[in-house]
Amino acid sequence: MLTDTILFYIFALLVLGGAVLTITRHSAMHAAISLIVSLLGVAGLYLLQQAEFLFAVQIVLYVGGIMLLFLFVIMLVNLDQAAKERQFNKQWLVALVAVAAVGAQVAYFIHAGLDSFHFAAPLVAGTPAGLGNTEQIADTLFGEYLLPFEIASVLLLVAVVGSVAMAKKRI
């Protein structure tokens, strides 16, 4: 239990530190590397909560796939000029005030609902013993959520066609 607590704080530090660096660095490449640190921290949090399949998906898809896409675009688009210019827009003060207001609301709601987060003992009896996380996800994804799963494939097809159409010089 103590190890879990220490690991949680280490991963939380990675997540938040990486996130803050991501939004403050001048160079887009530094921001991308900080974002990778943040995403790896999130993957660690998944592992802490026995979501092993999502841990693998997070690393393979986010760190391996999406970040590679970002790095490609950073190298493709010339960002040297942008790194030297002003990094924050003129409305940054208004934005900070608005975000602080939202943060105060979220903090209030979490504080006010503190008692309702004490859940009853987990229904371990409901899940068949010996069934791993990946098997459980597969059973649910290909059973109850089969239609959304198929629709997600259509979404990905649209995204592929859309991104090719966008990046192409002339269609």
Add this chain to the structure above:
Amino acid sequence: MHPITTVHYLALSAALLLIGTVGVLTRRNVVIILMSIELILNAVNINLIAFSHALQNVNGQIFAIFVITDAVAEAAVGLGILIALFRNKETVQADEIDLLKW
């Protein structure tokens, strides 16, 4: 030390969401705005997994998979738009893209 509860994960997720929102609202570089959107989506996923773990119900993880699918589609299309934009306007600063501004 206190054991980690769902509330800890909620607080972390809220903090990550707010950091991502600050990034979207204040940065000028479009690439970093897209990265901030990824941060926001990750905050949502932390929430989903925390409740999935607390309730011992795998449905939250299924939703997280769909959120990740959305994030991939959004990043691919967004970066495609960015490349087309850079080819036409030679800039990646969000406040210099103001053709529709009056």
